[in-house]
Amino acid sequence: MTFWDFRAFFYDRTRKVFPINLIFKVETQNITLLLSSINKKEATVLDVASGTGAIIPLLSTNWKTLRIDSSFSMLKKASKKHSAVVADCNRLPFKPASFDIITAVGLVEYLKSPHSLFKHFQNVSKSGAKVIFTYAQFNCLNILRNLLGHRVYTHESKKIEQIYNQTGFIKEVQRKSLLQTQVLLKKV
Numbered sequence: 001m002t003f004w005d006f007r008a009f010f011y012d013r014t015r016k017v018f019p020i021n022l023i024f025k026v027e028t029q030n031i032t033l034l035l036s037s038i039n040k041k042e043a044t045v046l047d048v049a050s051g052t053g054a055i056i057p058l059l060s061t062n063w064k065t066l067r068i069d070s071s072f073s074m075l076k077k078a079s080k081k082h083s084a085v086v087a088d089c090n091r092l093p094f095k096p097a098s099f100d101i102i103t104a105v106g107l108v109e110y111l112k113s114p115h116s117l118f119k120h121f122q123n124v125s126k127s128g129a130k131v132i133f134t135y136a137q138f139n140c141l142n143i144l145r146n147l148l149g150h151r152v153y154t155h156e157s158k159k160i161e162q163i164y165n166q167t168g169f170i171k172e173v174q175r176k177s178l179l180q181t182q183v184l185l186k187k188v
């Protein structure tokens with residue numbers, strides 16, 4: 001059993017506990033704001049590291065969404081409304097130029113380097129595609145998160161920006177919350 005298979009049992013419940021619920025509330029508001037600046041009536045969406053599907057209710061119902069995650073236990077906690085595939089984010093099993101929108105919320109902080117992730121995003125996204133991702137900035141709280149049992153990698157904004165620029169994305173909107181930076185990118 002992996003860390004995330006174990007976390008699947010209480011992941012959604014923990015998010016409702018004070019003060020974690022307040023942290024997630026702001027993160028959700030920021031993701032909603034980023035999503036509101038995507039003007040796509042119809043789109044194919046890839047939700048990477050979808051987990052229990054926390055951001056699915058924020059997505060337009062006109063969009064066709066595919067969820068992927070490396071943990072089957074996390075994926076199966078969500079409603080069966082959207083297709084879901086067990087896959088590692090560093091080996092995305094999709095044809096080039098398949099998606100109009102990619103979301104990866106709460107993933108980059110578990111990757112030592114997100115370089116390969118952005119190369120995959122570049123490959124599977126269509127021209128002009130949008131990517132919403134989050135990363136953990138360096139601060140005491142994020143360092144303390146290491147005590148929860150899984151290594152949390154904090155990333156410097158400059159380094160992250162360098163990586164997504166090098167892989168063909170530019171930043172459109174950025175927001176910050178206590179533990180996370182939320183970014184909307186456009187594929188150039």
Ligand SMILES: C[S@@+](CC[C@H](N)C(=O)[O-])C[C@H]1O[C@@H](n2cnc3c(N)ncnc32)[C@H](O)[C@@H]1O
Nearest residue numbers: 004049050051054069070071074088089105106
């Ligand atoms: C903090 S949860 C975020 C879940 C969801 N996106 C959310 O916002 O609630 C992190 C998720 O990343 C998944 N994950 C971690 N490493 C992964 C990898 N290498 N490939 C795919 N998924 C991964 C875990 O299984 C877990 O479901």
